[in-house]
Amino acid sequence: KAGVTQTPRYLIKTRGQQVTLSCSPISGHRSVSWYQQTPGQGLQFLFEYFSETQRNKGNFPGRFSGRQFSNSRSEMNVSTLELGDSALYLCASSLSATQYFGPGTRLLVL
Amino acid sequence: TQLLEQSPQFLSIQEGENLTVYCNSSSVFSSLQWYRQEPGEGPVLLVTVVTGGEVKKLKRLTFQFGDARKDSSLHITAAQPGDTGLYLCAGASRGTSYDKVIFGPGTSLSVIP
Numbered sequence: 759k760a761g762v763t764q765t766p767r768y769l770i771k772t773r774g775q776q777v778t779l780s781c782s783p784i785s786g787h788r789s790v791s792w793y794q795q796t797p798g799q800g801l802q803f804l805f806e807y808f809s810e811t812q813r814n815k816g817n818f819p820g821r822f823s824g825r826q827f828s829n830s831r832s833e834m835n836v837s838t839l840e841l842g843d844s845a846l847y848l849c850a851s852s853l854s855a856t857q858y859f860g861p862g863t864r865l866l867v868l
Numbered sequence: 869t870q871l872l873e874q875s876p877q878f879l880s881i882q883e884g885e886n887l888t889v890y891c892n893s894s895s896v897f898s899s900l901q902w903y904r905q906e907p908g909e910g911p912v913l914l915v916t917v918v919t920g921g922e923v924k925k926l927k928r929l930t931f932q933f934g935d936a937r938k939d940s941s942l943h944i945t946a947a948q949p950g951d952t953g954l955y956l957c958a959g960a961s962r963g964t965s966y967d968k969v970i971f972g973p974g975t976s977l978s979v980i981p
Contacts, residue, residue, distance in 0.1 A: 762910075791969075800973040801911075801956065814968065848910050855899050855960030855967040859910035 759784055762851050762860035770866045776837040779863045783830050783851030790832040791857060792824060795846045807832055839867045870895045872959050872972035880978045884946050889975040891957035892939045898962045900940050902931055905954040905974075914942075947979045 763782045771777050783790050791814075792804040803816035807826035824834040830851070836843055844867045850857035873892045881887055891900070899918040903911035915924050917933035917940065924931045928951075930943040944951055954974045960967045 764910075789966075793971075801971045803971075808966070813966070846908065850910075852969075855969060856901055856913065856916050857958070857969060858913060859903075861910045862908070864908065 762849060762858055764847075764849055764860035764863050766863060767861065768864045768866075770868065771839050772868050773839055773841060775839050776835060777839060777865060778833055778835045779847055779849075779865075781832045781834075781849035781851075781860060783832070783849075784858055787851035787853050787858070788830050789852045790826060790830065791850045791852070792832070792834050793848045793850070794818075795848055795862075796844075801848070804834065836865075841867050843867050870959070870961065870968075870970050872957060872970055874955075874957060874972040874975050876975060877973070878976050878978075880980065881947055883948060883979055883981050886943070886945050887947055887977070888941055888943045889955055889977070890939065890941050891959075891972050893959060894938065895959065895961065896937050897959035898937075898967065899960045900933055900937075901958045901960070902940070902942055903956040903958065904951075905956060906952075911954075911956055944977075947977075949979045949981050952977055952979050 765780045789808045791806040794802045806814040810826045821837045826832045846862045848862045850859045875890045901916050902914045905911040915931045920935045920937045922933045928945045956974045957972045960969045
């Protein structure tokens with residue numbers, strides 16, 4: 759079975775721009791979660807989608823949004839980028855409690 | 869609010885030494901996972917433990933789930949440079965219709981050749 763894939767792997771944007779990241783879960787997994795990881799903050803939970811519905815949300819501003827499609831693929835969008843949004847964005851898919859992570863998208867905001 | 873704590877936060881040891889890292893909470897978990905993450909990559913699942921008191925071994929790594937299912941430990945025997953990375957634990961709790969997962973802050977391990 760193919761693992762979780764994320765595109766793009768690396769991205770450079772400037773402040774004020776917006777960005778869309780994509781995640782394809784393991785086949786058969788209906789839950790997709792997104793995390794932001796920075797060196798000082800560890801894994802911060804953004805949101806979780808299941809069957810195209812957001813069922814959990816972390817404490818991030820409304821500039822961070824996401825969606826899930828009928829094939830379980832998910833996208834997250836960050837609008838009006840700030841320098842502090844520079845991070846590794848990870849997505850994870852799961853069937854039950856155990857989450858399987860993709861390689862991440864490294865976003866650098868200049 | 870559920871919290872998972874990990875200790876130590878940082879660990880630097882010589883190749884060949886043994887070490888133990890801990891994952892603690894005041895909450896009871898239905899299962900607990902350990903992951904290892906290398907810089908710039910996603911966390912890789914090492915093990916899932918589900919039964920209180922359970923011990924699982926993966927080569928030189930030994931994982932234990934506490935009897936009360938609130939804590940866990942990871943013991944590495946004869947550490948090697950390839951063990952270097954960030955070790956994360958994650959606890960899952962049963963909700964009304966699905967599991968909720970929380971992650972600890974991680975233990976950063978450096979094994980010096």
